[in-house]
Amino acid sequence: MAAPGRRGAALFQAVLGVWQLGPVAGREWATRLTLSLGFQRKCVSCVAGAASSGPLLASASRRYGQSSALDRFLGLCQPDSSLTPGVPAVPVHKDEQDLLLVHHPDMPENPRVLRVVLLGAPNAGKSTLSNQLLGRKVFPVSKKVHTTRCRALGVITEKEAQVILLDTPGLISPIKQKRHHLELSLLEDPWKSMESADLVVVLVDVSDKWTRNQLSPQVLQCLTQFSQVPSILVMNKVDCLKKKSVLLELTAALTDGVVNGKKLKMRQAFSSQLGTPCPSPAAKGPNTQSVGCPQRTGWPHFQEIFMLSALSQEDVKTLKQYLLAQARPGPWEFHSGVLTSQMPEEICTNMIREKLLEHLPQEVPYNVQQKTVVWEEGPSGELVIVQKLLVPKESHVRILIGPKGHLISQIAQEVGRDLMNIFLCDVQLRLSVKLLQ
Known part of the structure; x- marks a missing residue:
């Protein structure tokens, strides 16, 4: 696997070149590009916790989610009246978000x-x-x-x-x-x-x-x-x-x-x-x-x-x-496809933390450490996320899991729904709770 910086540079140069190919050739080339960058499907190891999975959303590019930034660059996205008009989705991969943030703004004549x-x-x-x-x-x-x-x-x-x-x-x-x-x-x-x-x-x-x-x-x-x-x-x-x-x-x-x-x-x-x-x-x-x-x-x-x-x-x-x-x-600072400067994993971590603050009492959520261990495409093209929640006390483990695991399951489901709205693709989120060693 190439270093992240070189992969990002390669992606940027490659996308600049594909604009000259046209929609059909571009679609075939985009598939080869994602495989070369290591976005191919991988097996997901079993992790204790809860999962959230909603209905699959129709997409011009299943690999990147509906109306992704890369789709827009390649001219592959299809109109969908169910989307919020004019509001772009956040890319699900760091490389794509990096590319979008450094891309030259598509400004009108009088920005x-x-x-x-x-x-x-x-x-x-x-x-x-x-x-x-x-x-x-x-x-x-x-x-x-x-x-x-x-x-x-x-x-x-x-x-x-x-x-x-x-x-x-x-x-x-x-x-x-x-x-x-x-x-x-x-x-x-x-x-x-x-x-x-x-x-x-x-x-x-x-x-x-x-x-x-x-x-x-x-x-x-x-x-x-x-x-x-x-x-x-x-x-x-x-x-x-x-x-x-x-x-x-x-x-x-x-x-x-x-x-x-x-x-x-x-x-x-x-x-x-x-x-x-x-x-x-x-x-x-x-x-x-x-x-x-x-x-x-x-x-x-x-x-x-x-x-x-x-x-x-x-x-x-x-x-x-x-x-x-x-x-x-004055000149724009960002491409029109940019919604936030945050990285996808950062958004996910913040959304999980939001639910921890909402559902856990007193000081408990402030003591939880979060570690993302899996971020990849699943067998059906969904985004699979596994995050560990590390807590300092055994009593906090029991509180976070909840009776029969209901609380941790509820948190995963609520965050999963939020992430599907942010990334506009199917999301499967699994959370595990462990004692901080």
């Missing part, structure tokens, strides 16, 4: 681009909103905090506009990062994303009565440090509010009564909380300079306000059209 950073407190709904904007679930979502562990990139491409979404971890303080032994990426990544942002979307969960009255000190510090970057406020989960009048009060508090340079003519709410102290130097992000920070609960420089539910397609569509309209003239 426009916008880099958007989503900021907010942990569990504000950033990943849910990102998935809805993309039209396909590629980021993990959980009610537990810190589901997103690092920067994740998603791409929306419509007509001449390309919007690049940077879904960041929830902003936390260095004190919390050290106290809970969290990855340094949770602290640093949002700040790194801001350096290349064209627009900042600040997300606030208005259903959380304990945090909704003011922006967190970390969000305010980030906005202050990068005050030259335009920003908008998205008030999420408005459908959970019984009294819609509360939205007016929250708007006044979160904007300091000013939107797009204009003073809001409404009573300032929560005046007793306006004296929130500035974050101490220790609570500021990395590489943050000391800047003046007036005592406030909100940010008076938002250009627009959106009130929505991230689960409502109609609400999200309005925000999506706004983002596309804000795109500026």
